[in-house]
Amino acid sequence: MAEKPRLKLPKQAKKGDIIEIKTLMPHIMESGQRKDKDGKVIPRKIINKFVCEFNGKPVFSADLDPAIAANPYLQFSAKVEESGTFKFTWTEDGGAVITAEEKITVS
Amino acid sequence: MRGLTRRAALALGASGAALTLIGWSNSALAAAKETAEQIAKFTGGKEAAKSKVSIELPEIAENGNTVPLSFSVDAPMTADNYVTDVMVVAEGNPNPGVATFHFTPLSGKAEAQTRIRLATTQNIIVVAKTSKGEVFTGQKLVKVTIGGCGG
Numbered sequence: 001m002a003e004k005p006r007l008k009l010p011k012q013a014k015k016g017d018i019i020e021i022k023t024l025m026p027h028i029m030e031s032g033q034r035k036d037k038d039g040k041v042i043p044r045k046i047i048n049k050f051v052c053e054f055n056g057k058p059v060f061s062a063d064l065d066p067a068i069a070a071n072p073y074l075q076f077s078a079k080v081e082e083s084g085t086f087k088f089t090w091t092e093d094g095g096a097v098i099t100a101e102e103k104i105t106v107s
Numbered sequence: 108m109r110g111l112t113r114r115a116a117l118a119l120g121a122s123g124a125a126l127t128l129i130g131w132s133n134s135a136l137a138a139a140k141e142t143a144e145q146i147a148k149f150t151g152g153k154e155a156a157k158s159k160v161s162i163e164l165p166e167i168a169e170n171g172n173t174v175p176l177s178f179s180v181d182a183p184m185t186a187d188n189y190v191t192d193v194m195v196v197a198e199g200n201p202n203p204g205v206a207t208f209h210f211t212p213l214s215g216k217a218e219a220q221t222r223i224r225l226a227t228t229q230n231i232i233v234v235a236k237t238s239k240g241e242v243f244t245g246q247k248l249v250k251v252t253i254g255g256c257g258g
Contacts (some may be wrong), residue, residue, distance in 0.1 A: 012126075015166050017213035018216055019215075033201055052211050054213060057211075057213060058211050058213070059211060059213045059214055060208070060210060060211070060213075060214050060219070061208070061209045062206050062208045062209065062219070062221075063206060063207045063209075064206045065195055065202060065204040065205055065206055066202065066224070067200050067202065067204065067205040067206070067224045067225075068205065068206055068221060068222070068224070069172060069173040069221075069222040069223055069224050069255070070172070070173070070224060070231070071226065072222075073220075074219065074220070074221050075194065075206075075219060075220035075221070076214065076219045076220075077214055077215040077216040078213060078214060078215055078216055078217065079184075079212070079213055079214070079215030099151075099222070101229065105182055
């Protein structure tokens with residue numbers, strides 16, 4: 001899981017604004033349903049958890065099943081009352097973790 | 108082939124088709140049961156009101172590998188009345204679970220968008236729980252042209 005996630009959110013907002021956040025994590029999301037050419041089931045390997053926090057407080061999170069398409073895309077909202085940092089965490093089956101951060105200035 | 112008359116051959120074909128139909132409906136029932144169980148576990152057995160949840164999905168998904176899904180739950184999202192969890196299930200997939208989303212008052216809106224895999228034409232059910240213990244649900248049918256489970 002060496003790929004870099006893609007993030008889209010505003011750099012600035014007004015106090016009390018509800019902003020839109022778009023995230024995309026390049027990942028095959030191997031469902032555990034597919035078979036290789038010898039008929040053996042390819043073991044499941046997916047991103048099973050996504051978490052978004054703002055200044056350490058939970059904003060939004062999701063538990064994902066194999067029915068989420070490859071390159072899991074998530075769009076959600078956040079209400080911002082102060083400047084700070086969004087932290088995004090993706091967890092893969094097996095425990096590997098990728099994090100990303102993005103700052104926002106709230107006036 | 109001489110021994111098999113046209114009539115017998117037709118009868119065989121018909122019974123074969125009937126058997127296939129029975130097989131199909133059995134697996135559909137099993138999936139529906141599993142889906143119902145998963146929803147009951149999520150709601151704690153509480154009856155969900157069929158309101159406040161809106162779901163956006165294409166009517167016909169040509170490619171079941173990636174189907175855009177968005178939902179929104181009508182809720183104030185204040186500190187004392189907000190949507191806590193939203194579960195999405197797909198009745199006709201090998202496993203009904205799709206995802207469970209967790210919201211907080213900091214979410215601002217109980218809305219999310221993602222892309223899902225659908226094996227076949229089926230109902231997508233969204234169930235939402237609020238901090239006050241209310242449960243809401245909505246569902247939408249999607250027709251799938253090519254399934255997305257790599258079978």
